[in-house]
Amino acid sequence: MIIDTHCHMYNSEYEQAEEIIRQCNDNNIFMILNGIDKKSNEEILYLAEKYDNVYAAIGYDHSTVDKITDDDLLLLESQLQNKKVVAIGEIGLDYYWIKENKDKQKKLFENQLLLAEKYNLPVIVHSRDAVQDVYDILKKYNIKGSIHCYSGSVQMAKEFTKLGFYIGIDGPITFKNNKRQKEIVKEIDNNYLLVETDSPYLSPEPKRGEKNTPLNLVYIIDKIADELEIDKEDMSNILTENAKRLFKI
Numbered sequence: 654m655i656i657d658t659h660c661h662m663y664n665s666e667y668e669q670a671e672e673i674i675r676q677c678n679d680n681n682i683f684m685i686l687n688g689i690d691k692k693s694n695e696e697i698l699y700l701a702e703k704y705d706n707v708y709a710a711i712g713y714d715h716s717t718v719d720k721i722t723d724d725d726l727l728l729l730e731s732q733l734q735n736k737k738v739v740a741i742g743e744i745g746l747d748y749y750w751i752k753e754n755k756d757k758q759k760k761l762f763e764n765q766l767l768l769a770e771k772y773n774l775p776v777i778v779h780s781r782d783a784v785q786d787v788y789d790i791l792k793k794y795n796i797k798g799s800i801h802c803y804s805g806s807v808q809m810a811k812e813f814t815k816l817g818f819y820i821g822i823d824g825p826i827t828f829k830n831n832k833r834q835k836e837i838v839k840e841i842d843n844n845y846l847l848v849e850t851d852s853p854y855l856s857p858e859p860k861r862g863e864k865n866t867p868l869n870l871v872y873i874i875d876k877i878a879d880e881l882e883i884d885k886e887d888m889s890n891i892l893t894e895n896a897k898r899l900f901k902i
């Protein structure tokens with residue numbers, strides 16, 4: 654079994670999401686689908702109920718800050734009671750596109766971190782051009798989780814692991830010109846590495862340019878194994894165990 658710890662394999666992103674999920678099931682590929690808003694959260698809960706190889710991470714991401722109400726947070730809290738929910742995600746801060754609403758983004762992020770603490774759930778964190786703020790906020794809470802598609806410095810990655818956070822590695826590690834993720838897998842403790850596709854985005858080599866799916870997870874695992882000079886099977890087992898430990902799967 655291998656586990657894609659972060660992807661968006663649902664109907665609003667794919668015409669044939671369920672067919673791909675079934676194909677993954679045939680190949681013993683499990684996945685944690687990540688929501689970003691009310692609609693995707695609901696789609697994910699539906700798929701997680703229906704398929705054994707699907708787990709749910711639900712939450713409201715930075716793009717929803719102007720829409721999410723207190724009632725929506727109550728809705729999320731009630732949805733967290735579903736047994737297939739293994740994390741709150743993806744949630745976080747993104748200053749790449751919008752910088753004017755930092756305070757609003759932080760508030761939405763922290764409201765969901767409070768829920769994670771209350772229900773003892775890990776969080777899956779999106780951080781783009783916001784690594785220091787994300788770190789300063791996570792430090793205040795007693796929670797674990799993953800920093801998905803990590804793109805910060807090696808030093809900062811080490812600081813996150815000290816807080817109990819895992820580092821999500823995805824397609825870019827297979828790109829020739831991407832040095833950062835290659836450096837990170839070598840520098841941090843193997844027990845804090847997670848593998849993810851972020852489908853439909855970030856297709857790894859040799860599928861670059863195509864729409865990504867969890868079926869491509871193996872290319873990322875093999876590349877991590879290559880970089881660390883570890884047997885591919887052993888690497889795969891380490892990554893699966895890490896995901897199982899963090900998400901209590």
Ligand SMILES: [Zn+2]
Nearest residue numbers: 659687743851
């Ligand atoms: Zn994502």
